[in-house]
Amino acid sequence: MSTEFYSRPVIHVVDDDESMRMALIELLRTVGFDTIGYRSTGEFLLNSLSDKHGCLLLDIQLSGPSGLELQAALIRRGVAVPIIFLTGHADVSSRVHAIKAGAIDLLEKPVARETLFEAMERALASDIARRNTSNAQFAKRY
Amino acid sequence: MLVLYPNSRLLISNVAFDSGLRQTINMDPRQPVGIFSEFLDEPEFGGDQYELTMSAYLRDKYADRPLDAVLIVGDTALKFMMRYRDRLFPAVPVVHAGVTRETLQSMPTLPPDVVGVPVTYDFAGTVKQALKWHPRATHLVVVFGASRQDEWQPLVRPEITAILGHVQAEYLVGLTLAALQKHLRGLGSDSVVLTWPMFKDGDGHSYMLTESAALVAAASGAPVYAPVDTLMGTGVVGGWVLSYEQMGRQAGEILTRLLSRQPDWQRMPQAPASVLQVDWRQIKRWGIDPEQIPPDAVVSFRPPSLWQAYRNAVLGAVTIILLLSGLIALLLLERMRRRTAEIAVQKQHTALAHASRLAVAGELTAAIAHEINQPLGAVQTNADTAEFILQAGGDRREDLLRLVGRIRSDNQRASKVIKRLRALLARHDEPRQPLDLNTVLTDVEVFLKHELQRRGMSLALRPAKTPARILGEETEIQQVLINLILNAMDALAEAPLDRRSILVQVECSAGFHSVSVTDQGRGFAEGDLSKLFDAFFSTKRTGMGLGLSIARTIVMAHGGTIRAEHGPSGGAMFNVELPAHEASKYPA
Numbered sequence: 001m002s003t004e005f006y007s008r009p010v011i012h013v014v015d016d017d018e019s020m021r022m023a024l025i026e027l028l029r030t031v032g033f034d035t036i037g038y039r040s041t042g043e044f045l046l047n048s049l050s051d052k053h054g055c056l057l058l059d060i061q062l063s064g065p066s067g068l069e070l071q072a073a074l075i076r077r078g079v080a081v082p083i084i085f086l087t088g089h090a091d092v093s094s095r096v097h098a099i100k101a102g103a104i105d106l107l108e109k110p111v112a113r114e115t116l117f118e119a120m121e122r123a124l125a126s127d128i129a130r131r132n133t134s135n136a137q138f139a140k141r142y
Numbered sequence: 143m144l145v146l147y148p149n150s151r152l153l154i155s156n157v158a159f160d161s162g163l164r165q166t167i168n169m170d171p172r173q174p175v176g177i178f179s180e181f182l183d184e185p186e187f188g189g190d191q192y193e194l195t196m197s198a199y200l201r202d203k204y205a206d207r208p209l210d211a212v213l214i215v216g217d218t219a220l221k222f223m224m225r226y227r228d229r230l231f232p233a234v235p236v237v238h239a240g241v242t243r244e245t246l247q248s249m250p251t252l253p254p255d256v257v258g259v260p261v262t263y264d265f266a267g268t269v270k271q272a273l274k275w276h277p278r279a280t281h282l283v284v285v286f287g288a289s290r291q292d293e294w295q296p297l298v299r300p301e302i303t304a305i306l307g308h309v310q311a312e313y314l315v316g317l318t319l320a321a322l323q324k325h326l327r328g329l330g331s332d333s334v335v336l337t338w339p340m341f342k343d344g345d346g347h348s349y350m351l352t353e354s355a356a357l358v359a360a361a362s363g364a365p366v367y368a369p370v371d372t373l374m375g376t377g378v379v380g381g382w383v384l385s386y387e388q389m390g391r392q393a394g395e396i397l398t399r400l401l402s403r404q405p406d407w408q409r410m411p412q413a414p415a416s417v418l419q420v421d422w423r424q425i426k427r428w429g430i431d432p433e434q435i436p437p438d439a440v441v442s443f444r445p446p447s448l449w450q451a452y453r454n455a456v457l458g459a460v461t462i463i464l465l466l467s468g469l470i471a472l473l474l475l476e477r478m479r480r481r482t483a484e485i486a487v488q489k490q491h492t493a494l495a496h497a498s499r500l501a502v503a504g505e506l507t508a509a510i511a512h513e514i515n516q517p518l519g520a521v522q523t524n525a526d527t528a529e530f531i532l533q534a535g536g537d538r539r540e541d542l543l544r545l546v547g548r549i550r551s552d553n554q555r556a557s558k559v560i561k562r563l564r565a566l567l568a569r570h571d572e573p574r575q576p577l578d579l580n581t582v583l584t585d586v587e588v589f590l591k592h593e594l595q596r597r598g599m600s601l602a603l604r605p606a607k608t609p610a611r612i613l614g615e616e617t618e619i620q621q622v623l624i625n626l627i628l629n630a631m632d633a634l635a636e637a638p639l640d641r642r643s644i645l646v647q648v649e650c651s652a653g654f655h656s657v658s659v660t661d662q663g664r665g666f667a668e669g670d671l672s673k674l675f676d677a678f679f680s681t682k683r684t685g686m687g688l689g690l691s692i693a694r695t696i697v698m699a700h701g702g703t704i705r706a707e708h709g710p711s712g713g714a715m716f717n718v719e720l721p722a723h724e725a726s727k728y729p730a
Contacts (some may be wrong), residue, residue, distance in 0.1 A: 017516045019552050023523035026545070030527050061512055061596050088512030110520025113526035132671065 009124055010039070010054035014038045014070065015086070016062045020109070024086075025058060027113070041070035053131065055123035060087040060094055067118065071101050080130055082123035086111060143211040143397065144178045144204065146493045147339075149292075150221035151181045153351040155372040159215060159240070162390025168398040175401060178204075178377055184218055184346050185341040187291040197226040206230070212398050213393055214238040217245040218291060224249065224256070235400055238391040243413075244297045257408050259392055261384055264338065264416040264699045268369040268381035271418060272334040273309060275430045276365065281333040282309050283326070285358055287340030287349075288316030294338055302336075309477070320342040323361035331385075333364035339373065351516030352376045374442050380420030380430060380545040388414045477641065491695050499567055499621050505628060509593035515557050517552035524549045562589065565570075566617055566624075567700045574700075576723050579610035579620060579655055581646050586623045599631055600643040606648040610655035613723040614700050622693045622704075626659040626716045630688065633714060654702075654719045661713040666706070674706050 011033045015021040021037045028035040034054075038044040040062055060067040071083055085098050085106040098106050104126060105119040143161070147156050160179065183194060183561060212234050214220045220238045227236070229657055236598050240257030246252070273279055284302070286292050295315050302311060322343070326335065340354035349357075352373055359366045359377025371383040390442075399407040418436060422444035425432060435441065447690055449456055503510070528545045531538050566589070589602055594601055614618075623646075630644045641662040648654050666674070675694045697704045701721035709715035 016522070019520040019548060019555075020376030020523070023520040023527065023548065023552075027523050027527040027530070030530055030541075061592070063595060066598070086516035086519070089508045089510060109515040111519060112522065113530075129383055 003072065008034050008053070009127070010034045010036060010040065011120070012036050012044060012054065012056045014041060014044050014056065014062070015059040016040055017059070020059075031117075041065045041073075043068065044070065045073070046053070053124075053127060055082040055084060055088050055120060055127060057084050060085055060090065060098070067103075068097055071098065071103065075101060082126045082130075084116075084119050084123055143175060143208050143213060143401070145213045145215065146223060147179065147180065147181045148184050148216040148222070149180070150183055150186070150350065155351055155370075156181070156215070157363065158372060158386040159390035159393075159567045162385075163213075163394045163397075163658060164390075164394075166391045166398065169703050176399075178207075181322055181688070182219055182222060184531055188290070192228070193222060196222075196269055197230055202231050209234050210234045210270070211397055212240070215389075215393075216240050217242060220245070220258075220303050221249065224252070234419060234632075237393055237396050239389045240384075242297070257396070259396075259410050259413050260418075261389065261413055263338075264382035264385050265298045265369055265383060266305050267416060268383075269334075269336055270303055270305055272365065272367045272379070273381060276331070276334050276428070278311055279332055279334045279364075281329075282306065282333045282708065283329065283333055283364070284311060284312045284313045284315075285322065285326075285335060285337040285340070286313070286315045287344070287354065288344050289337075289342035291341045292316070292338070308466060309321070317343045319347065320358065323357070326358060326362040326364075329362055329364040333366065335362050335364050335366040336654060337368050337378070339365055339368075339370065339371075359617075360365050365424065365641060369416065370550065373417055374421055376423065377424065379424040379430075380418065380439075383419045384404040384414055384415040384416050409481045414574060424521070431655060446619065457535050488644040490690075491699070495621060495692050495696060496567075498625070499617070499687060501689075502624055502628065503563065505569055506590075506593050509590070509596055510559070510563060512596065514556050517559075520552045521549050521556075524552070539559035545602065561628075566620060567726030568617065574613050574615055576611055577614050577616055579612060579619075580605035582619050583623060583646060586620055586627065589624065589719045590618075590627060594631070597631055597635070597642075599634055599644065601627070602643055602645045604645065604656070606650045608650055610648050610650050611723040612700070612720045614720065618696045619700070619720075622718060623657065623659070625689045625693050626718070629716075630659055630661035630663070630714070635662045650722070653722055655722050656717055656719045658710075658715055658717045660715040661712045662709070662711050665708055665713050671706060675704070 013021055013024045013028070013035060015024065016039055020140055026038050032123065035072075036047075042064060044056075048100070054068045058067040058070060065073075067085060068070070068109045074081065082105045083092070083098075086109060087094075087106065088105055088109050090098075090108060095106050104123040107115060107119060145160070147153075147159075164177070167177070169175070170207075180200060185698070206470070209231055212223070212231055214223050214236055215238075217240075220241050223230075223236060223238075233255075236256040236258075238256065240261055241258060243262050245262040269282060273282075276354070277484040280304070282671050284295070284298070293316075295313055298618055299311075299313070314325060317325070327333065335358065337355055337358045339351045340358075342348050352375075354379055354405075355366070355368060355373040356376040366378045367381045368378045369383050371385050371387075374380065392414060395411065396407065418439040420435060420439055420441055422441050424436065425441075427625075523546045528542055530544075531541060583603060585606065587603060627644060627646065634642050634644070643662065645658075645660040647658050647660070649658070675690050694704050697720070699719055700720055702718060704716065704718045707715045707717065
């Protein structure tokens with residue numbers, strides 16, 4: 001097993017709404033997660049290329065490229081960080097699109113703490129599973 | 143024939159009598175009746191010598207003119223005639239008129255060819271009437287002159303005494319004018335005065351018929367009555383009078399029968415009845431209730447009513463007024479109907495506009511939900527954090543205070559969104575108010591921000607450099623602009639990313655301000671341009687086709703115009719022009 005497995009997970013929050021973003025960061029830090037906030041999809045792409053253990057809390061409606069567009073870009077680049085979409089309003093087509101593309105869940109704001117944490121648990125578990133697989137593949141190859 | 147009057151030629155009573163006479167006497171032109179009039183001029187002249195002279199004069203004057211009849215007017219003339227008849231006109235039939243019953247009774251019986259209708263002056267009736275109109279009167283003053291013709295007291299006194307009751311009577315007979323006037327001036331509302339034409343006063347001064355009555359009425363502090371019609375107008379209130387004209391008419395009828403030798407010419411008609419005659423001005427002066435005047439009374443000097451004076455003009459005017467009133471009523475009715483219809487149409491417009499705003503809100507549901515859920519999400523998350531901190535224990539007061547502060551501000555944010563939405567969707571009719579199109583557009587942009595973001599579009603706003611003031615209903619103007627921008631957004635739904643921009647421009651010009659909304663979509667088909675504003679016309683799959691129709695209704699109601707053109711870069715361009723609101727009244 002890699003030492004990376006034991007490193008603390010980092011939660012990435014992408015939301016252009018200042019107060020929502022701050023609230024999420026504060027909540028997650030209070031319960032003990034390392035959390036980083038981004039104002040836009042572009043900011044996330046610029047700063048968060050290191051493949052860390054964790055998950056992404058992503059708004060759909062953003063100024064500039066949307067959350068769904070970021071999801072597509074990450075898939076194209078092979079960055080398989082688990083994504084939980086958090087949105088004010090999701091129409092059926094966005095919801096289908098997001099889940100089909102591999103999102104852990106799509107939650108509507110306002111979201112209850114338990115719901116959010118339950119989704120994050122699944123995301124982090126999926127992240128661990130993904131890494132184990134990738135580590136195993138790595139081990140096989142070398 | 144000859145008519146013999148006892149007094150002056152100019153007396154009104156004689157003139158009235160003559161007028162009545164000539165109304166009824168036979169005026170057949172084949173057999174004309176010559177009427178000669180003579181006057182004894184009493185009481186200025188009188189006495190045996192005078193009568194002799196007069197009789198000689200009359201005999202000589204009419205010697206060559208054989209008379210068929212003689213008409214005698216009044217008591218003294220009849221006495222004169224009977225004394226000198228044999229010398230003057232023997233065997234000529236005599237008709238008398240205006241002779242009192244009392245005088246006839248005091249004379250020897252008249253021969254059968256001397257006939258006439260005796261009259262009775264209604265002194266008692268006149269006094270009764272006066273006391274009825276002045277119920278507070280306790281004092282009756284009777285005024286007579288000093289001459290032989292003025293000797294009425296013995297005749298009148300018994301009949302007056304019979305009706306007086308508690309009223310005291312005082313007879314002023316043959317006083318000097320000064321004494322009479324002095325006495326009359328002292329009278330008050332407890333008195334009424336009865337008078338008769340005075341021929342001479344105590345100083346021997348002679349009066350024409352109406353003169354004395356005028357003097358009496360002028361001096362009197364109490365209302366004056368007289369039972370003779372020729373005194374009307376001199377200041378007397380009135381009385382039950384005999385009409386001299388009526389007497390003349392009766393005499394004329396008798397003479398006509400006499401002159402045409404009808405066998406029954408001596409059959410006398412009924413004595414003329416006295417009638418109540420009053421002077422309207424005196425009725426007013428003495429405050430007599432007009433209701434108490436019997437309807438058959440003859441009222442003189444009442445100003446004619448409008449109706450009496452201008453009957454035809456009044457009829458014409460009334461007809462015209464009625465016609466015009468009818469016309470006005472019709473027009474008002476028509477106006478009311480039109481107004482009702484207008485209100486109904488207006489209500490329909492308001493309802494449609496409201497429905498259209500609801501539809502807009504429906505289209506914006508996603509954007510609105512996002513806008514509200516964003517702060518609600520933050521509130522929820524902050525509350526969760528606070529709860530976690532409290533459960534964990536420890537002193538983290540400052541963190542909690544910060545969280546509560548954020549919760550409050552996010553809550554306010556959500557509430558603002560709802561208020562804005564309610565303002566747009568409110569149904570009430572706002573009054574028109576001065577608006578700046580630039581400001582309206584800024585509000586619209588806030589409203590549409592999230593929808594634009596959701597659809598990945600942007601709004602290029604170019605406000606005018608000066609305030610573009612108009613007078614309008616804010617939500618309606620907002621509605622028009624939202625409608626146009628949403629249409630533009632729909633037109634851009636499938637446009638490439640670099641064309642997803644909508645230009646909204648405000649321009650001010652003299653008298654009008656305009657807002658144009660230009661997109662870079664596919665534009666319209668040529669045929670659609672003319673149908674765009676029709677109701678139920680839509681090129682969208684889900685459109686109802688009411689948005690532009692309602693937008694046009696609103697703009698027209700504001701006195702403006704809306705038109706669609708092909709935009710410069712191939713898209714659509716809508717242009718709304720609204721009348722400028724006088725800027726000076728509302729300085730920026």
